[in-house]
Every structure is written in C-alpha cells, then in structure tokens.
Amino acid sequence: MLVPDFPFPYGEFLAHPAGLGSVPADRHGTEVAVVGGGLAGMVAAHELMRLGLRPVVYEADRIGGRMRSLRFAGPDTPVVDLGAMRFPVSARAFYHYVDLLGLATEPFPNPLDEDTPSTVIELAGDRHYARTLADLPPLFRNVDRAWRRCLDDEALFSHIQHAIVHRDLDEIKRLWNTLVPKLDDESFYGFISGSAAFAKVPYRYREIFGQVGFGTGGWDTDFPSSILEVLRVVCTAADARQRRILPGAIALPEGIWGRAPERLVHWPKGTSLSTLHGAVPRPGVTAIRRGEGGTVVIRDRVGQERAYPAAIVTCQTWLLSAQIDCAEELFSHQLWMAIERSHYNQSSKTFVMVDRPFWRDVDPVSGEHLMSMTLTDRLTRGTYLFDDGPDRPASICLSYTWNDDALKWLSLSAHERVRLMLHSLGKIYPGVDIASHIRGEPITVSWEYDPNFMGAFRNNLPGHYRYQRRLFTHFMQADMEPRHRGIFLAGDDISFTPGYAEGAVTTALNAVWGVQRLLGGRSDPANPGPGDRFDRLQPLDLDRR
Template sequence: MDLTPPPACDLQVDFPFDYAAHIAGTRRVGRLPETALGTPVAVIGAGGSGLAAAYELMRAGCRPVLYEAESDTSGPGGRRLGGRMHSVRLNPADSAVVELGCMRFPDSARLLRQYADTFGIHWDPFRENYAKGTTPVTVWDVDGKQYPAEEITDLHDLHEDFRRAHTRWQQALTRVGFQQVQRDVAARALGALRSRWARLVRDYEQWTFYRFLRDPGGAGLSADQARLLGTAGIGPAAWDSFFDISMLEVFRLLLCTQGGTMYRPREGISALAEGFWCHRVSSPAGRSTSLEEINEGAPRPAVTVLEVAEDPDHGVVVHSEDGLSERFAAAVFTPQLHLLETDVDLRSTTAGRSPLGPRLWRAVRGLSYRPCSKTALVLEQPFWQGTTLDGVTLTDRLPRAAYTVDYGPARGEGGRRAVLDLSFTWAQDAMKVASSGLGDRVRLFVRDLARIHPDVATELTRYADTAEAVTISWENEPHFRGLCRFSRPGEAAYVRDLFAHFMKNFTGAPAVPGEPCNALFLAGDDTSWSPGWLDHALASGLNAAWGVLRLLGGSHEPGNPGPGDVWSDPDYTPLVFDGQDIPPRSPGGSS
C-alpha cells in the first residue's frame, strides 16, 4: 500500500471538473454565434464569482454590466470591488495589508492562481498554524497552559491526551477511506473517486463534525479529547466552533488543504478584484477591452428588483437603487442568497409564478451562514520577532486565533509593514464581541494575548496603545449574513440543487425538478460545494457563464467541453441525496 501522504487538490470531489484547464491559455468558456456577439448580460455582485463570470463572458463576446451594492470612496465610482476579497491598506505608504475576508489560499487552488498570474499578483507563504519552516512557532494555549510547536505532532510529546486524540483522528480518516479519496482526487481517477466518495456521503452526510469525533464509527474520542482537538485545530478553520457543521464539509475542507501549503497575496487579495476589473482582453472580434471600459469606469449601484420573464428569450429586467431599469438577455446573481429574501425583490413577469421553483426556494431559505469576526493592528515593525508571539496562537480564550504577518519594507516614508491579527473567530466566538466597539475589542484581545505571551506583554500593550486598528464582524455588514455558509447535516440536497441551477434544462429536462428555465442564473459561494474557498466561488462564476452562453445559442470550443457539457457523464453528475443515486452499503461497511 502506498503510504505517501496524498497532496491537496482543489478538484471538486462532488463535480470533479477541471476549471483551471478549461480556461488555460487562450481557451474560453465557450463561443457565441455572430448574431449574439455584444449581447448585454447583467452580473449582480462584484465579488469573486461575479467578476469571474463577467470576465469570462467578456472574453466570449458578451457585454457584461456589473452591479455592486458595497460602497467605498476609493473604489471605482464609489463602489467596492471584491466582496469577501476585502483588503485594507490604511495608508498608501504602508506595505502592510489587513485581510478582512479571505486571507489564505492553498497552493492546490489552480484556477485562482491562474487568474493571479494573469494579473501579476505575487504569492508569499502564509503563516499557517503548524507550518514548519514558514511559521516560527505555533503556541497552543489551552486550560491556561502553553504548548509551543513547529508541527502539530510536536504536541504529542507535550500533551498525552492530545496525542491520543490526534492519533485516533488520523486513524479514523484512514479507516473510513478518506485518504484513498485524496489519492483518487489527486490522480484524477474519476471512476474510483465517484464510488468511494459516494460511500462517504452515504455513511456520513447526516453526521456533524462533533459526532464523527465522538462516535465509535468515527474517531471515538472522549468529550475532553474532542475539545482538545477542536482547540488545537486539524486544519484551517476546523476548530471546535465548527463542531455543528456537516462532516462532509470537513472532508471537503481537508481535500483542498491537507498536504498543501497556504499562501497569501503580497498585494492583498483585493488586487485580484482589481485585476478582473482592469485587465484588458481580446474579444472574439479581436478588439481589446476590459470590464472597466465596458462599464464606463464604475459598476452600477445596488439592485432592488429583478423581474424575470418566464420565457427565457425575454430575459430579465434589472432595477437599481438609482431608479434606473434595463432589460438584459440574462442575469447572473452572485451575492449571498438570503438577500433574495430581504434586499432584492425577485419577481416573475407572469402573475402567480416565481423565478425559482419550490426546491430552489427551499434551498435558499435553508442556507446556514457563519458569523465571523477579525480584529487587527497595523504596526511600523514586527516587534514580535524572536518571541513566543512570532507565528500563530491558538487558544480557548477570547481571541481564539492570532497571526503575525510581515509584508516587508514599507512602500514609502512613514509607512508600516507589519500586521498583528489579534483575533480571528467564527460562530459563537465571533458573537461574543459582535456588539463590542473597536476599542473594547482591542483591549480584550490584547489582555488575553499578553497573558499567553508574558515575554512580550509589555511591548504588546505599548504598541496596541499607539497602533491603528481595524475590525469587522461580517454578520453586521449590511449586504452579508456572515462571512460564508457552512452546511449542517441534512442540507446536502440544498447545496446540490443550488450548484445544479446553472444547468437549467440544457440536457432536455430541468437539472432541478420543477425549476423554471428562465434567464436568471445563480452563482457565488452559496452555490459552491466547499464554501469559503475562493477557488470554488470563482468556479461557480464559470458555471454561470457557461449557462448564459448556452442560453444565447453558444457552444463550447472544439476539444474544450465546459462544465455543462460533461454534466451527464456518470463520472461528473453530482450525487443526489434521496438515496436513489448512492450505491448500497457494502457488507463490510465503508471501505
């Protein structure tokens, strides 16, 4: 048996289409008939998925018109590009960037890295927990005691109960066949992957992460061992604040991160949004253009009403908060989908009908978003070098996770180069400070970090008194309901239906039973299989772009089928979650 740890791979296990290869080089999502070139298409939301959809539609010959609700005085026309790609540089002279949303990206994210390379973005290793060689030290602080480690296995010699917990966790992943799924994904062994992943879905779709940790059919840990593992973490964000999410979410998280290396963009992840916006491409007619040029320098403001014709040939009328309205051949909606219940009035032009079918509405209404909070200090120098603070702190106290980042020499005189993320929290931990102001947050987090790191407590307190701070609680942002969704057990059917929406009835029958085949396409993180990872959100934009092109009479380029073109291939068609499409349990249980 091959015991070599399999590499991380961002091929989506539920729909293993290679999006990066699909648009590599000069390849396009598809081609339009001559009569459809220049067709206007509305793209609502200028986050990663919306920008990717608009960019690829532009490359294929459409005229994508962007709408964005987020405001920023420094953004084009006062609009902020990027969505969860939200970087803040407090002073132009700073090299330091505060990442308020997406902040770390696995090297497995090939689609993201292709776009970043196109736009001239540079990557530096991210100081992830237990990243030996990159992170000087990860301090695990639990029950008032500190355990410094370079690798997570260093904790085995320092804490016996943790050693037992971590060992049983790894043994459980092997026993249920997860590591073989990793190998199948990495090897593109799609037939074997489908079979093995179906078994994990069948056995664990109804399980929470916590149940897997505790149940004898999983890791079989005691309550205390589960607590220890959940505090130390088993990967980025797989902490005890995620105990209630579906175990399938954890499997997907590990597939795209375990065995890989995390990176951060030197320019800040908002640079990716700026790249999509400004980068010039050659249209099918040979004309050089950009989203910035097509949109006359600025996205249009927030959308208030979408009027969707039942006949897809009649398109969608988009009404925006400036009182203007325009009919488009198609519309791609990418914000968090709960906004369709609260901020955007979604109407059909046919009385008594809805632009979404009952199953899609059920999925939209059932989405589970996660509160998320971050607080950071921007400093002239990385004063923590050589101290126990120099790296990552994981704790059961209020901050939960703290990170240190050095962006290198400042851009200008008086500029700053260092960022101390005092706290990065999720779920109930984020809610503890949701109503606290910036000053209180800084004071509370510094208080706890000073107790964890007494060797640097005096300096930490002094720098915190003079440094500029920034914070965010994503659940308090007006156009968000949390940083992203994470499914709970029983919600897998919702995710499958949302992902399938772009297929409409292009195979001869609706991919989602009862779904009307109109010109509205849903995309964004909510429609991806693995939430929170930018690569998958970008891929959702490519799905929608494929759907729009097909609606307009387009087709794929020769030798380059798109995601919808392989939909009916049994190696790709996503599993359904009503038992009809999942192989029966083998006599020996999971393999």
C-alpha cells in the same frame, strides 16, 4: 480542488488553448447582467466579455466582495484582509487568475507550518511553544493520529485523496457517492465522537481537537456542521499549503476588473471590464423580475430598470429574499427552499498595525520568540502575525473567530475589542507589552453585521445535501420550466466548497457555460465545459436513489 461531488477539472478547462468556446456572431455585444462585483462576479463578467458579450456589473458597495482588503492610515502601511486571506495551492482555477495577473504570493502563517516562525498553543492555562508538531507534548500527536485514523476508517480518506491526485474522476465519484447517503445526516462532532478512533480515548482528545484542530486551527465552532463539508476540505487539500496575496486579496478582483485580455472576441484591443463600464459598475440591485419576452429585469438603487436576456446573480443567496425584491416565479419552490434553508457562518477579525515585527525578537533566557502565531481557548482563539520586512510596519490579526465566538464581539466597538484581546493575550505573554507597539486605529469586521452579506459564508448543516445539490446544479436549465430559465446563480455559497475562493471561480464558470448555452453558443469540442460533462460527473441525486 477536484471536489468529489462534481470533480470537473476547472483548472484544465481554463488552461486549454481552445478557450471556453463561443457564442453566435449575431449575439456579440449582447448585454448580460452580473449582480455582484466580488470574485464570482468578476470572473463571470471577464469570461462573458472574452466571449464577445457585454457584461453589465451591479455592485452595492465596492469591487471585491468578501475579498476585502484595507490599508491602515498613513504611507507605506500594511494591507490586511478582512475576508478571504489564505488560498490553498490545490485551487488551480483560482490560481489561473492569480497567475494571469502576476500577483505575488507567499506562504500563509498557519499554525505549525514550516514557514511560520513559531506557534504557541495555550489551553486551560497550559502553554506550549513549538516550531513543529514534534515539539508539542505526545498528547497532541496522539490527537492528530486519532483524527487521521478516523478519516481513513470512517471516510475512505486515503483512497479518495489517491484518486484525486491521480485525476481518476470515475473512482472519485464511485468512492464519494458511497459516503454521501451514509454521512449526509451526520454532524462533524457526531462523526468524530462516534468513530472508533475517538471513542476509545478520553474526552480530552475531542476537546483538544476542537480547540487546535488541523491545518488552519481549531474547528470546534464548526462541530454542528455537516461532516461532508469538512471532508471536502481535507480531501481536496484545501486546509494545506495555503498562501496569501501580498498586495491584498482585493488585488485579484480589482485586477480582473481592470485587465484587458489579450484574446478577445468582438471587442477592440484594450477593452476591459472597467472601460466597458466607464470605470464604475452600476449601483446595487433592489429588485429582479421577469420581463417581456422572458427577459430578466434588474432595478438598481437609483430606480433604473434594464431588461436582459440572461443574468448571473453572485450575491449571497439570502439577499434574494431579505435585501432584494426578487420575484418568486424566477425560481422553483424547491430552489427557494434551498435558498431559505442555507446556513451562514458568522466571522469576526480585528487587526492592529505595529511599528515592526517585534515578535521575531528572541528572549535570551528561554530562546523563544517574544510572540508567536497563537491558538487558545481564550476569547481571541486565533492570532496571526504578518510582516513585510524587519524594519517596516507590520500587522497583527489579534483575533480570528467563528460562529458563537464571533458573536461575542458583535456588540463591541473596535477599541473595546482590542482592549479585551490584549487582555487575553497578556495572560499568554505576560512579559510582552504588545500595546506599546501599536500604531494608529484598529480595523475590524463582523460579516454577519454587514447588510450586503449577512454572514461570512454558507456552511451546510446535517441533512442539507439535497439543498446544496439544487443550488449547485442550477446552471443546468434545459429541463427547467421556461419561467425559471435565464437567471443563473454563482458564488462560493452555492459551491460545494463554501468559504473558498475556488468555489466562487468554479460556479462563475458554470454560470458562464449556462449563459453561453442559453444564447446559442457552445464549448469547443476539444475542451468540453462543465455542463457538457455533467451527466458523467454530476452530484449524486439522493431524491432519485
């Protein structure tokens, strides 16, 4: 995912034999606070430890953050992912750690993917069964062509993708920098409705596009977002060739927590984040302030305060004003504005366990699978099917919804959600008794209801590019006032690809580079880090145009 705003090749940076650099020997063992034990926190802590520093991780709930996986009650039951669950193969920095741990993956069953047995699209009461896009009525293929034409005509899509594929960093920047000022104020819906490709066709095209979408499903709940957010997704192929982690997404942050790296500076062989912490991170953070000598003081939930020369904060930024007593002077007023103006998406999922993957049974009359990956305009919106073998318990994500659709479920109990979801699916599959296959209790989540997250992930609205740039570039602190230095933001919500684990990894690496530089270290000359190449690759600064 060579993100066009800052196309630094993080995958190559991680894979380089020279490593990420060093810090002076007299800094070895120096404690650095890491607030949050999600993927960004784990990557940051892991790389700090490898440099010879001592990360101190604070976590309010459990290791993993929104890479949260749960197992149904009982032996040999499926694992379901409540947060991050599908990861594009273009996310090379993310897969660096997946491969490091040897985690097994398989294709994610997205609509119409070649590894998805079948897909059903049901809109306005009309039901369409398909194994590929070619099986759908011509109207759907026309909508797909209109979207692709819209991307090429209005957003230089083919040219940007060509530059990304060929790793032409200067050309990526040149092309993207022409789009940012043109499209920063444009919404996703405004972009497609104002395009020649969609302006010349009936409104039904826009309606179908919103409900069925591209790659991973319908996108109409995202129509108010900045079109730049969507273009980053399609340009970096984040919506294509996605995979799931078979032991559950949480296996990645938990694996990093327990892994003893082969190459370590300062620490004895066998050291891991877990051993440095006595197997358990410190409690969640309640306050952050400036201490003596410019240190960053962290107070945890049991009232303990510790001062650090540097801190990496990976929690969602809203928490810095709503849940954590964060001293105002730690950040500039411009950065606080960016934090407060961030927009977070709502998201809801509900899973049930079933006795077996019955949906693979074929109806002898129609020749169709009894049930399919389902996109609909009903309450459920997206239904996904997961199985680990023909004779093993399986799981169904009855409903995966966003924003307004997710809010419809917020006040309902898990059982009431399941009842309504089965009612909707019963209209699509009237001859299939889904309920007879369900075993045990459902598992559900509404991320906006969780006080440790307050939403699924940030997603910019039109006009928010300047805020996004401030958040992402926060790791470059040489020109900041001293009172603003030493605390570094990380996490997918400050990245240019919110909601993708790749953004958590890359911003964590940015923050590690910032800490390294603050403590007198540097990258290896043979493998310059993100800050070393910032001047050439930096995101366009609209305020200086």
